[in-house]
Amino acid sequence: MLGGSLVACVASAAVAQDAWWPFSAEDWTSGEAVSIEYSPTEAPTKKWKLCAVYPHIKDSWWIAVNYGQVSEAQRQGVELTVFEAGGYTNLNQQISQFNDCVALGADAIMVSVISEAGLANQIEEATKNGTVVVGVGNPIFEAKVTSKIYTDQELMGFTGGQLVLELFEGNPARVVQFPGPQGAGWAESSAAGFRRAIEGSAVEVLEDKYGDTGKSVQLRLVEDALQAYDDIDLLYGVAVMAEVAVTAVEEAGLADKTKIVSWYSNQGMIDGVLNGTVAGTVTQYPVAIGRIGVDLAIRALEGRESAKEVHPVPLAITTENVGSLDLTRAFAPAGFQPTFKVD
Template identity: 35%
Template sequence: MRTLCALLLSWLSATSCVAAEWFPLQVEVDGRGASYQPLTGASKPWRICALLPHGMDRYWWGVAWGLDEEAQRQGVQLGVYEAGGYQYPDMQRAQLTRCGQLAADAYVIAAISAKGLCDEIALLHRDKVPVVDLINRIDCPGITARSQVDFADMAKAAMAYIIEHSKGRTVRVGWLPGPKDAGWVADAERGMAEMDTSSKVAVLNGGYGPVDRSTQAVLVRQLLAREPELDYILGNAEAAAFAGQLVRARGSRYKAQVVSLYATERVLEAIADGTVLASPTDAPVIQARVAVDLAIRALEGKPSPQRVSPRIEVIDKGNLKRFDISHLMPPSGHWMIRQELPE
């Protein structure tokens, strides 16, 4: 399997996929620009349970790596669990229960469903167990802090790129956001609805589904079969990467150009080879690192913001070589981390 480091060898230095110290970092803290500085280390080896929706793509590989790196740096114990896909909310619930059996001190949760764990989170809140909302958005009472970029802003950044790229033309945009019940998808759709696109942009919904390649490939093909004259496709990373390959294939009858809603290593490869135009990035590795720090702050009673959001950056072929890849993905040779919280 190609890695981005290998693909962009002529652009990037040999150390570009090796993480340097990630802080201090300019972020949004409770809605205001600030320089984020994590703790130097935890006062004791707290036990933190991290729940992720899946580990099928490199976005979540980066999240798991960021969680593990920050846990090691601060000297805490970490369990990393992934449910296998957005279609398995019961698995995520079972994994939360398992962490309770292992006496986790705090939870970092990238939820499958915005409201799917509300009962469990209410019990954790009752017992004063910190819960940090990571990336996906949890819409439940009892959340301690959030490490999260608003996907409404991600969608707006992606659509703004399309509007600028179209140079004022009237365009038709196919929309493939991802799983319907996920909080980040609802936020992205809110962002699309809030965009002032006047009469120049028609958005055509291509449907919802888990963000595995097979599901998204079906949705892309169905969308193009219904709407072969699309000017752009804007979709989740798997939809965008597949659509880029399909519409740019030799002999393709489609004219659509492709923008991804968020970046993964595969999307960056597609930007490099010209099959995807651009993608905003929410710096998932940084969000993961911050989430661990927020959990430790809560456990130790340290001052802590309610919400920390890395700044959104839109990546295209023109600025790809300047992008700090360690904010998005682990170094070459690192794969998905799955590990039980030590007993």
């Protein structure tokens, strides 16, 4: 088994370094899934310079990835510089930040792409020049990265669809889906997975409403849907949508009629499941994704054995199992603030 924009420095002891492994995952290096228990490599031989580029850090999912990368960089004793582009509409900003990582002399760049096509030239140029490039969080299918760790978004959507089928127990359901930003790739993949899961069932998708994952955008989309359609049984999609939909549904007097489900999780989703405002969610362990991204970079820099493509295994969360789950691999600790520099 395989064993910023802003700067906020933290001491190496500031984040707890509890052992996070072994972590159940799938190794897709061969093109087929092989179940593994992932463990990090031994300590690196030098203080490598790592750089990370995120689409944004506006929600607890990316904060969890940030926590995972920061804590693992501290544990392994490497440098880390983090940039975030401010949203999925800011591709040019992310390209500039990727170039900033190169200019800083990063040994490895961990990139969470806004658009794979938009970053393809930068990824190719960096790898040709000997920089390790690791895809983290968002899928990269064609660009020749060194390695990658991300959730299979279609499988996430499929898992969400199975959850919805269980919630409605074969009864008809009218659904509006909010997959995320159109053109991001992962949004379309999750939507396709959801449709595959409900194919042939009594669940009907009224519309796919794409949009940035900022709260204001998602709230507008939810309000538009509630005005456009009568008798919506389910609002399904990104976690930010689910968060803002709770209040919108209550204000519309539909709390007893319209369920809310997210195909990925953040802290708000867990809180919602616990208090009953969210019917269910799916987690893919973003803290672990961040940690493994750092480890993949170090493995490549050290020339050590490494999986080339790792996928966490998604898990549906409902009121029935939420109380028994270990969520330390999914969410940053309370009080953790986004951190942009580890020296």
